[in-house]
Amino acid sequence: MDLDALYQQIILDHYRSPQHAGLREPFDVEVHHVNPTCGDEVTLRVKLSDDAEPVVRDVSYAALGCSISQAAASVLTELVIGKPVAQALVVQQEFLALMQGRGTVVADEESLGDAVAFAGVAKFPSRVKCALLPWMAWKDATSSAMNGQPAHPNSPKENHHARR
């Protein structure tokens, strides 16, 4: 197992200087997601534009967890802020496919940007959930903001939604 494949320099950089960190106003929806097996937590807020085709105006977060989950939150904000929601959801799907591919999926640098650095994480099954935590939180918050209702009726008890 190659440690450097997991801890790419980009990941460590994001971990040491996280982008867009902190919880900001204004926001449409706030969610709190927990990884029950390890206790990693993220509180994440989304603000969408009012357009017919909404754009991700802001994503802010407070994350408590390992380098992988913290770096994933940071990379996520860089990738989705400013993108139309529809396009950002495509990126989320690609990232999910990369993480669940056990190292067989080739990452598309064009759309995934710094997130390609997470390709190595897919080979560490115990760490895949760490990388996905902020992305699942973002997806959950975004669909709530789009629908005006909680997206995950079955999400674990500790997870919560709040609408403004």
Added chain:
Amino acid sequence: MGLLPDLDLLRLDFPILNRELAGGHALVYLDSANTSQKPQVVIDTMVDHLERHNANVARAMHQLGAESSAAFEAARDIVAAFIKAPSRDEVIFTKNASEGLNLVANTLAWPGEWAVGVGDEVVITEMEHHSNIVPWQLLTQRTGARLRWFGLTEDGRLDLSTVDDLITERTKVVSLTWVSNMLGTINPVAEIARRAHEVGALVVVDASQAAPQLPLDVVASGADVVVFTGHKTVGPTGVGVLWGRREILEALPPFLGGGEMIETVTMERSTYAPIPHKFEAGTPPIVEAIGLGAALEYLSHIGMDAIHAHEQAITAYALEGLATIPGIRVLGPLDASQRGGAIAFDLPGVHPHDVATVLDTRGIAVRAGHHCAKPAHARFGVQSTTRMSSYLYTTPAEIDALIEGLAFTRSYFGLDPVTAAR
């Protein structure tokens, strides 16, 4: 220093310890508090049973059935001897420790001599495994009783200064762990049991971490009920033990209903089998119980006093080694003679998952997370910790590998600029 003699030979009993992991690293297994490894004799006993004697117990009217029943009941005798139970009938096979604790907490919700109700109190501690917290939350929520708990001192012991306030005539149950799976603390079970009995409370002890490490004497412990799980005592998963004083087990209503636990059944009602079968509904974990019997015989053969001395020696050596890592914070007592072999620690600047992953790439298996003790983590202001836990097969060289691995982890994450690895 109290180490088991011929450790190299003893390690040969555990085939998995020979495993080579990715990158050609030898396995350094420091996660025994999570689950222990299994000696060949346990594996062979289980395979032999499945290959030659497999049949259901109690209800099969043929030779194999008789052999299987005899082996299963012999395992009960071995357990009874291992924990010094006055009677084999007081030994109940469960699925694991969690089921044992749920058995007690559930049956106490029903009317009877020990029933817990409105105005009653159940006392636990802040260092419990979730398995000894949640069943009591369920019981008190269902019955309108009140849940209370002992807090912890800064060095990870029970704060006994509140005992007079906590254990009162309202107390119906006191349930606590013998040895903490996170802090390693060995609790003064007999002393607390004495206080609890003064007010007539039932004393339940979670011996999941004690059974592997300490010579057990359930009567001397003062407890009314003691539970443990088989897979931490070099036995298989899927089997646990609940011991209870005969009067208590006879007074409690059944837990699960089904085959084997009955005396007779009509469409309207049933009468129940005497203990232990009253609490063993359905086909039990037969081969697992037989494997557990082999496991406890193996431990007894080595000697629980010798295993305890080995654990203390390894724990003392590990605490010394950990103290050389800059910034490290060990949670729980620092005196090896006062604790078990699970050592949880915090390495500021590196998250426990990252510590565990770096160690894993060197073949070193530890646990990272909350170790099913979230309240105890919260008490010490940490979200998660890294935990090393040793057992009878752990060597000082493995502790050295851990300490080197931690030094490497620090440098890998840039905490040691001088020796930075990247």
